[in-house]
Amino acid sequence: MSSHDYRQSLVEHRLSRRDLLRTGTAVGLGAASLALSSCGGGGEEGAPATVAPTGEPPRPTPPPGPYVETATGPVSTSDLGFTLMHEHIFMLSEGVAANFPSVWDEEAKKKEAVEVLRRLKDRGVSTLLDPTVLGSGRNVPLVQQVARESGMQVIVATGLYTYDELPHYFQARSVDHMAELFIQDITEGVQGTSVRAAVLKCATDHAGVTPGVEKVLRAVAKAHRPTGVPITTHTEAKSQQGLAQQDIFESEGVDLSRVIIGHSGDTEDIDYLTKLVERGSYIGMDRFGLDVYLPTDKRVAVVARLCEMGYAERMLLSQDFAVYMDSFTPEVQQALGANWNYFHILDDVLPALRQSGVSEEQIRLMTVENPRRIFENVGSY
Numbered sequence: 609m610s611s612h613d614y615r616q617s618l619v620e621h622r623l624s625r626r627d628l629l630r631t632g633t634a635v636g637l638g639a640a641s642l643a644l645s646s647c648g649g650g651g652e653e654g655a656p657a658t659v660a661p662t663g664e665p666p667r668p669t670p671p672p673g674p675y676v677e678t679a680t681g682p683v684s685t686s687d688l689g690f691t692l693m694h695e696h697i698f699m700l701s702e703g704v705a706a707n708f709p710s711v712w713d714e715e716a717k718k719k720e721a722v723e724v725l726r727r728l729k730d731r732g733v734s735t736l737l738d739p740t741v742l743g744s745g746r747n748v749p750l751v752q753q754v755a756r757e758s759g760m761q762v763i764v765a766t767g768l769y770t771y772d773e774l775p776h777y778f779q780a781r782s783v784d785h786m787a788e789l790f791i792q793d794i795t796e797g798v799q800g801t802s803v804r805a806a807v808l809k810c811a812t813d814h815a816g817v818t819p820g821v822e823k824v825l826r827a828v829a830k831a832h833r834p835t836g837v838p839i840t841t842h843t844e845a846k847s848q849q850g851l852a853q854q855d856i857f858e859s860e861g862v863d864l865s866r867v868i869i870g871h872s873g874d875t876e877d878i879d880y881l882t883k884l885v886e887r888g889s890y891i892g893m894d895r896f897g898l899d900v901y902l903p904t905d906k907r908v909a910v911v912a913r914l915c916e917m918g919y920a921e922r923m924l925l926s927q928d929f930a931v932y933m934d935s936f937t938p939e940v941q942q943a944l945g946a947n948w949n950y951f952h953i954l955d956d957v958l959p960a961l962r963q964s965g966v967s968e969e970q971i972r973l974m975t976v977e978n979p980r981r982i983f984e985n986v987g988s989y
């Protein structure tokens with residue numbers, strides 16, 4: 609069944625998200641019957657642009673060929689260009705600004721974001737993946753405005769960000785229900801917008817795979833298989849949480865080459881990193897500038913070493929920066945890393961990698977080709 613037919617059957621038979629979930633994870637329906645084509649969000653070529661739910665401009669018709677959903681609509685994967693695969697725009701404590709509006713000046717922060725993303729775009733970065741989800745103050749209507757006004761292509765995420773416990777709502781409900789909500793974000797749109805999530809996000813930190821974290825990882829896997837959208841994670845590298853994530857994904861039947869193990873660049877443990885890539889996953893060397901975890905020269909040395917070992921095709925470069933992250937006061941943010949900003953890779957990291965013997969071809973893999981390949985490998989299974 610082509611992706612178009614598949615989507616059509618959803619409409620015709622009013623297949624619910626619950627059905628989709630059941631179908632996607634059921635044994636009988638494998639890649640052959642559920643396979644989406646290489647088209648990212650899948651198969652609307654030639655269909656009329658649909659009316660957006662919140663009075664936004666109509667959703668643009670997807671381009672022909674493989675594409676990925678962004679905050680400003682579907683974008684051909686060949687137009688992703690230089691992509692930072694793990695950057696936030698705003699990262700806020702869930703619910704604080706909604707309850708105490710005096711702590712958050714949305715207009716001022718929006719202006720700041722538009723300005724800096726315009727400059728970043730002028731420097732040649734075309735796309736930014738923003739893995740902000742529930743638990744870190746996701747605000748897709750705002751990100752949509754920033755993307756529109758700055759011209760930056762922003763890929764948005766669904767999932768849940770916790771190191772341990774779940775919000776009470778999810779404590780009381782099933783894994784399947786959580787997965788259903790993630791699928792809704794991927795197939796219909798996020799937070800009342802027409803913006804569709806194109807990546808699934810989860811986290812495992814020093815507390816390890818707690819019952820809450822495990823529920824999220826399994827829900828992410830259950831939403832991934834029927835939709836095909838890639839998974840990106842947060843990990844604590846020093847306690848090797850990436851391997852624990854791979855174990856859980858594997859037990860859910862996830863193809864580990866669809867997974868990006870995030871924050872892997874926080875460690876110099878080549879043995880651990882080799883294990884992650886040998887199991888097929890991408891690794892996010894994605895906190896350049898966060899010297900508090902590992903200084904830039906050491907991060908560069910690790911990437912250069914892994915390039916030498918032939919793993920450039922499994923790495924992604926990013927900074928995990930945000931225009932505004934309310935978990936830090938400005939003083940603390942400064943102390944975390946003087947070079948921590950959206951431009952650090954362009955200004956300092958790429959020159960340092962070249963000096964360490966990393967080739968232009970390897971840099972292109974880590975910044976352009978790998979992101980493109982990730983968003984072209986999106987069939988359901």
Ligand SMILES: [Zn+2]
Pocket residue numbers: 694696739842928
């Ligand atoms: Zn992050």
